[in-house]
Amino acid sequence: MTSRAPVISVVIPLYNKAHCILKTLSSVASQEQSDFELIVIDDGSTDGSAELVKEAGVCDLRLIRQKNAGVSAARNRGIAAAQGKWIAFLDADDLWSPEHLQGLLQPLKETAAIAAISNLRLESRAGQPLIDAAVRPQMVDDYFSFALRNSNYPASSSSIMVRRDELLQAGLFAEGITTGEDIDMWCRLACRGPFFYNARLSATYADACSSSNRPVVPLFAQRLPGLMRDGRVPPVLVESADRYANFLMLEYARQLLDHGQNAEARAVLLHACVARYDTRRFLKRLTRTSSFGRMLFRLSRTDSARWKVVSSARD
Known part of the structure; x- marks a missing residue:
């Protein structure tokens, strides 16, 4: 760790992803933007995931272990521990292209946006983009209208970078629920300021094996x-x-x-x-x-x- 605070804190919530976590960590380590810290919150894994992280040898990595409390509690723990101005989230079974962090950080430096999102590849669609490639990079002042025009769920927990102070002021992720906590967070943030949409296809979302949860009121x-x-x-x-x-x-x-x-x-x-x-x-x-x-x-x-x-x- 350096004495100077990093620009970005990468937060990965981890629960029983031993089969893929090393690949995910490798995608973080390969980023062209190197001014970041990596925080992995092990949420009570029982499959040896945390041990793999400890032995991964990734620089500036902090492993924080807690009893199983859910993905929101893990993300919130990571936000609390973060030293960076910006938080980039990544799920433990998703991947980033090398240019992902830089592609989000650059427009955030140049605009008044409080968050930036990239396009993503969907495993369930053989790597096809979530948002049509014809949609150009743009400032998004009305996230809700943008969402309804573009896949309905344009932001994901592996495609977004957010100002840490905005996350804190918005009230963090809702704990105790298993579905829709991320959508709720992005919507509350959208009420606080504009997003920037970077059309670069720089994240891969492992949704091919997504389970069908019981219906929950959004x-x-x-x-x-x-x-x-x-x-x-x-x-x-x-x-x-x-x-x-x-x-x-x-x-x-x-x-x-x-x-x-x-x-x-x-x-x-x-x-x-x-x-x-x-x-x-x-x-x-x-x-x-x-x-x-x-x-x-x-x-x-x-x-x-x-x-x-x-x-x-x-x-």
């Missing part, structure tokens, strides 16, 4: 009315934030439908969603709450699967 959608009452949502963002929260609730209804909770999904759609914000998606979900609609949905899924098989055979 935290940001729950928080938003209170944030508005407290004046924490700038007036210019009120409608777009409300539209984005509505999208999250529509997705929640879809998850309920996928889990066979049709009555619950119908109640969410009729009492917690605004149809005019996204009429097509609303009606599609609502139709599935009826027995006839579910039959049509199953038929459409079957036809789609058959078409994929035929297309694959032709290729």
